[in-house]
Each structure stands twice: as structure tokens, then as C-alpha cells.
Amino acid sequence: MEIGGDTPYYTVDVDGTSISCPRRRPAITIIIMTEPARLLIVSNRLPLTADVVGGRAVVRRSVGGLATGLQGPHQQGNGLWIGWPGQLEGLDADARCEVEAQFEEMRAVPVHLTAKEVDVFYEEISNAVLWAICHDRIDRLPLRVTGWETYEAANARFADAVAERWRPGDIVWVHDYQLLRVPAMLRQRIPEARIGFFLHIPFPNPEVFFTLAVRKWLVEGTLGADVVGFHTRRYRGHFTGALRRLLGLEMDASEHVTYGGRRIRLGIFPMGVDAADFTTRGDAPEVHAETLELRSSAERLLVGIDRLDYSKGISRRLLAFERLLVQHPEWRGRIRLVQVAVPSRGRVSEYRRLRREVESLVGRINGKFATPTWTPIQYLFRSVPQHTLLALYRAADVMLVTPLRDGMNLVAKEFVATRSDEDGVLVLSEFAGAVDELRDAVIVNPYDVDQVAEVIHSSLMMERAERRTRMRKLRAQVIEHDVHRWAKEFLTALDPGHDVAGLGGGSLRQPASIDDVVQRT
Numbered sequence: 001m002e003i004g005g006d007t008p009y010y011t012v013d014v015d016g017t018s019i020s021c022p023r024r025r026p027a028i029t030i031i032i033m034t035e036p037a038r039l040l041i042v043s044n045r046l047p048l049t050a051d052v053v054g055g056r057a058v059v060r061r062s063v064g065g066l067a068t069g070l071q072g073p074h075q076q077g078n079g080l081w082i083g084w085p086g087q088l089e090g091l092d093a094d095a096r097c098e099v100e101a102q103f104e105e106m107r108a109v110p111v112h113l114t115a116k117e118v119d120v121f122y123e124e125i126s127n128a129v130l131w132a133i134c135h136d137r138i139d140r141l142p143l144r145v146t147g148w149e150t151y152e153a154a155n156a157r158f159a160d161a162v163a164e165r166w167r168p169g170d171i172v173w174v175h176d177y178q179l180l181r182v183p184a185m186l187r188q189r190i191p192e193a194r195i196g197f198f199l200h201i202p203f204p205n206p207e208v209f210f211t212l213a214v215r216k217w218l219v220e221g222t223l224g225a226d227v228v229g230f231h232t233r234r235y236r237g238h239f240t241g242a243l244r245r246l247l248g249l250e251m252d253a254s255e256h257v258t259y260g261g262r263r264i265r266l267g268i269f270p271m272g273v274d275a276a277d278f279t280t281r282g283d284a285p286e287v288h289a290e291t292l293e294l295r296s297s298a299e300r301l302l303v304g305i306d307r308l309d310y311s312k313g314i315s316r317r318l319l320a321f322e323r324l325l326v327q328h329p330e331w332r333g334r335i336r337l338v339q340v341a342v343p344s345r346g347r348v349s350e351y352r353r354l355r356r357e358v359e360s361l362v363g364r365i366n367g368k369f370a371t372p373t374w375t376p377i378q379y380l381f382r383s384v385p386q387h388t389l390l391a392l393y394r395a396a397d398v399m400l401v402t403p404l405r406d407g408m409n410l411v412a413k414e415f416v417a418t419r420s421d422e423d424g425v426l427v428l429s430e431f432a433g434a435v436d437e438l439r440d441a442v443i444v445n446p447y448d449v450d451q452v453a454e455v456i457h458s459s460l461m462m463e464r465a466e467r468r469t470r471m472r473k474l475r476a477q478v479i480e481h482d483v484h485r486w487a488k489e490f491l492t493a494l495d496p497g498h499d500v501a502g503l504g505g506g507s508l509r510q511p512a513s514i515d516d517v518v519q520r521t
């Protein structure tokens with residue numbers, strides 16, 4: 001038996017050798033006449049990621065909208081989260097069991113990938129090709145794309161891991177561009193299952209998507225699902241455009257297409273955040289203390305928080321800040337930009353190039369404007385603890401969310417959810433999915449560096465009353481349309497007759513919280 005099972009031991013494969021690990025959770029046996037239906041979440045990224053440092057495992061909270069966003073629905077549910085735990089090669093058997101037990105406590109089921117699969121499936125295809133295409137950056141594509149067979153093989157591993165654990169009545173929810181082939185594979189393996197697919201990133205304009213040699217094969221992969229979901233109407237429109245030209249399919253008035261004798265719903269489900277959780281944690285005394293500390297360090301604070309990804313527009317954001325200091329010298333010595341950039345996909349050349357570009361810009365701008373008592377840009381190249389993230393959201397006078405293209409951008413919504421003081425200004429790119437909902441933000445074109453500089457100036461000058469009015473409207477939107485509503489609407493679309501709440505309620509075993517597990521490593 002394996003993780004998700006209930007024998008006192010379970011076996012894991014370590015580089016081809018089977019080792020048996022003691023199951024950590026108490027061996028309670030509850031006789032249930034009918035197995036409760038479960039939600040099986042499948043994504044490449046699990047909410048925890050393990051790395052091997054000096055032969056020891058380091059387990060950390062995963063960064064990224066998918067991993068952070070799905071925690072709520074998973075925590076509240078009684079299902080499993082199936083995904084890649086990170087690279088565990090080089091761990092001895094005991095250390096390996098220790099890590100497996102931590103994932104098991106989270107009701108997370110690791111799908112172990114070989115080093116080659118990580119290189120080709122994750123880095124070369126998912127991040128160097130699909131990510132670039134979906135963010136309209138064909139200029140960043142490798143000259144020749146190879147490795148689709150490895151992408152297919154890795155997708156098959158995820159599909160096998162699901163099919164092995166699926167029970168009649170379970171709902172399967174597949175996530176994101178790394179797993180585009182999984183819905184069709186699951187349709188073959190468990191034909192009667194209810195299968196959902198959600199794309200967390202933009203579906204590109206068909207003209208861009210069509211540069212991929214395997215475009216039809218990828219789209220057919222997603223059509224194994226019963227419901228295919230997108231953040232915005234624009235992304236779904238691009239997808240239906242691709243379906244029309246590749247497969248001659250037309251979406252009908254009820255948002256369905258018919259393919260392979262099945263009706264597939266193409267729905268729009270803008271993802272939210274756990275707004276209540278962010279509000280509560282943002283009001284914690286230790287966050288308030290850290291916020292005051294941050295506030296005391298500068299008269300006015302600008303904040304940017306992103307994975308270090310070329311889609312986030314960090315370089316142009318820094319140039320806009322420089323333009324502000326040139327066009328409005330009155331701000332010199334009085335404002336600071338804190339830019340937190342999480343290391344991401346560092347083995348992909350485009351991401352290494354971006355790091356050099358951003359760090360040389362930070363150095364040049366600081367070198368030009370800094371004084372012995374003032375450094376304009378604080379640049380942090382790392383993930384920050386949640387309390388610091390929340391304090392930065394609370395301390396920001398202006399939150400800069402200026403991606404060049406972004407599926408949704410949950411940072412924008414987290415910032416709003418944390419501002420129970422109804423203050424702070426959100427400057428938001430018109431190319432972020434969140435713009436469709438957050439109309440009361442100050443909307444900018446991130447490519448227009450001078451416009452962004454002027455908008456930062458006017459945001460700093462904005463009256464308190466206007467700041468409050470805008471933030472109140474933004475908070476009403478973010479609180480009402482939170483992640484639980486998103487999950488419920490998607491799961492209801494996937495299985496109207498299913499007790500979606502049941503999927504959420506009365507779980508037999510509360511998974512350990514991420515922080516509990518991470519703190520123990």
C-alpha cells in the first residue's frame with residue numbers, strides 16, 4: 001500500500017530500491033459503509049517543496065499562486081493533492097522516509113520525477129516553451145523545441161498516480177500548463193470519472209499558440225476533461241479560437257463544445273485568495289509591529305513582490321521608479337522601493353539573464369541616487385516569511401503590480417485582502433487577469449515607463465478619502481470573490497449533483513498545516 005493508504009507501513013521507491021517507511025499518522029480505523037467522495041487535486045507543484053542540501057532534506061512552503069491558492073480548498077477537503085515534491089535524489093532511506101511522512105501529513109502524494117524529466121518536462125518544455133508562449137514571448141523561445149515525448153511521459157506518471165488512487169465518486173481536478181495532456185490520459189484510464197482542468201496562466205492568442213508544432217495535440221489533451229476553466233473571458237476566447245481552427249469546434253450558448261461524443265464545459269472562473277485568512281493574519285500584533293518598523297524606515301514606501309520572472313515586468317518597474325526620481329526630485333530621500341523577488345526556475349537561461357538584468361538595474365539606480373543616509377531601492381532576492389509578506393502589504397503606500405502578462409496575479413488580491421485599514425494604493429497592470437475585477441485600482445500600461453512614473457507620483461499624492469473609497473470597493477470585490485467561492489463554483493460546474501460542501505466538510509483527518517510541517521524541518 002502507498003501514501004493515501006492505511007497500512008502501518010508504506011513503501012517508496014528510492015532510485016529503483018523499495019524502502020518501507022513507518023506511517024506517521026495514528027492507525028485509527030473507522031468503518032465507513034460508503035466511501036466519502038474525495039477531491040483529488042493534481043498539479044506539478046505541491047504546497048511544499050523539498051530540496052536536498054548537504055545530504056539533508058529542506059522542506060519549504062512552495063511559492064506561486066497555484067500552490068498558495070489551492071491550500072484552502074485542500075485543507076478544508078478530505079482528498080489528496082498529487083504532485084511533484086522536488087528533487088530528493090541523494091537522500092538516505094531514513095531521511096527519505098522523514099520527507100515522505102511530512103508530505104503524507106499534508107495528504108500530499110509525491111510523484112517523483114527523474115533528473116531527466118525535471119530537466120526536459122519541467123525546465124525545457126513547461127518553463128522555457130509553454131510559459132513563454134502563454135505569456136506572448138515567442139522571442140524567448142529556444143530556436144528548436146524538442147522533448148515533447150518526455151513531457152508526455154511525465155504527464156503519464158501524474159495520470160497513473162491519480163488512476164491508482166481514484167475511487168468511484170472521487171472528483172479529479174488537474175491544474176495548469178505542465179499537465180495539459182493529463183485530462184485525456186485520465187479519460188482513458190478512468191473513463192467514468194469527473195475530471196476538471198484549470199489553466200492558471202493566460203491561454204495565448206491563437207496566432208502565438210499556433211507557433212507550436214504540437215498545438216493540436218496539446219489542446220486535445222485538455223479536452224479529456226468535463227470542465228476546462230480559465231481566469232478570464234479573454235483567455236477562454238483565445239482557446240475557443242484555437243478549437244475552431246484546429247478542430248472545427250464551436251462553443252454553444254451554454255458554453256459547451258462537443259468532442260469525442262462528450263460535452264465539455266468551457267468556463268470562466270476568476271481565482272480569488274483566502275481573503276478572510278489574509279485579513280486575520282494581517283491584523284496580528286506581530287505583523288503590526290513589523291509594519292511600524294517598515295514604516296519608520298522611510299517617509300513613503302513603494303512595494304513590489306513577485307517571483308523573479310520576466311512576465312512580472314520588474315525591469316520596467318525599476319526604470320519607472322528611476323523616471324520618478326528624475327521627473328520628481330522632491331521625492332529623493334523621502335521614498336523607498338522594496339522589491340522582493342523570489343528565486344524561480346533558475347536553471348532556465350532566460351531566468352538567469354533576467355536576474356543579471358534586474359540586479360544591474362538596481363545597482364545602477366542606487367549608485368546614481370543613493371546618499372550616505374538613503375538607498376532608494378531595497379532588493380531582496382529570496383522568499384520572505386509570511387509575517388514579513390503581510391507587513392510589507394500593510395506598510396505599502398503604493399503596491400506596484402505591473403506584470404507584462406499575468407494569468408491573474410494573486411499578489412494584487414492578497415495586498416487588498418490584507419488592508420483592513422482601508423488604505424494604500426494598488427497600481428495594477430492592464431495585462432494582469434486581476435484587472436477585470438479590480439477596476440478601482442490605478443490601472444497602468446507597464447510598457448509605458450513614463451506613464452507608470454507619473455502614476456506612482458499621483459498615487460503618492462492621492463487624498464486619504466479617495467484612497468479609502470477605492471480600497472473599500474477593492475476589498476468588497478476580493479472578499480466576496482474569494483478562493484473558496486472560486487473552488488466551489490468550479491466544482492459545482494464539474495459535478496452539479498455532488499455535495500461540493502461535503503468535498504469540503506467533515507474530513508476524517510485534518511492535514512497538518514504547512515507551517516507546522518515546514519517548521520519541523
Ligand code: ADP
Binds near residue numbers: 064305340384408
Ligand atoms: P505566480 O503564480 O506567477 O507566482 P501570483 O501573484 O499569482 O504569481 O502568486 C504568487 C504567490 O507567491 C502569492 O501567493 C504570493 O504570496 C507568493 N509569493 C510571492 N513572492 C513571495 C515571497 N517573496 N515570499 C513568499 N511568498 C511569495
Ligand code: F6P
Binds near residue numbers: 176201344
Ligand atoms: O501559478 C502559476 C504557476 O505557473 C504555477 O503553475 C506554478 O506552480 C507557479 O506559477 C510557480 O512556478 P514554479 O512551480 O515553476 O516554481
